[in-house]
Amino acid sequence: MTREVTHEERGPAVLDDDDKGDDGLIYVCQCGLSDSQPLCDGSHNATTDEGDEVVYKYANDDADGERREVDEVVYADE
Numbered sequence: 001m002t003r004e005v006t007h008e009e010r011g012p013a014v015l016d017d018d019d020k021g022d023d024g025l026i027y028v029c030q031c032g033l034s035d036s037q038p039l040c041d042g043s044h045n046a047t048t049d050e051g052d053e054v055v056y057k058y059a060n061d062d063a064d065g066e067r068r069e070v071d072e073v074v075y076a077d078e
């Protein structure tokens, strides 16, 4: 499985104690779909049925957007 996600931020986010959950841990989003970047908001649940050999693009780059399977990624210089 591969997921194409658009990121618009151009620098790091600073995390502090306010970002800790009830268990005292900070959960950083690794799926790219959270509306609360860089923190996980549970949107990764939308990825649980992704196939192993499939590239996905989520419209609006979040779990609420339509999910599409990408046939091929073509770069401008190819």
Ligand code: FES
Residues within 6 Å of the ligand: 028, 029, 030, 031, 032, 033, 034, 039, 040, 041, 042, 043, 044, 045
């Ligand atoms: S890992 Fe991305 S929303 Fe949880």
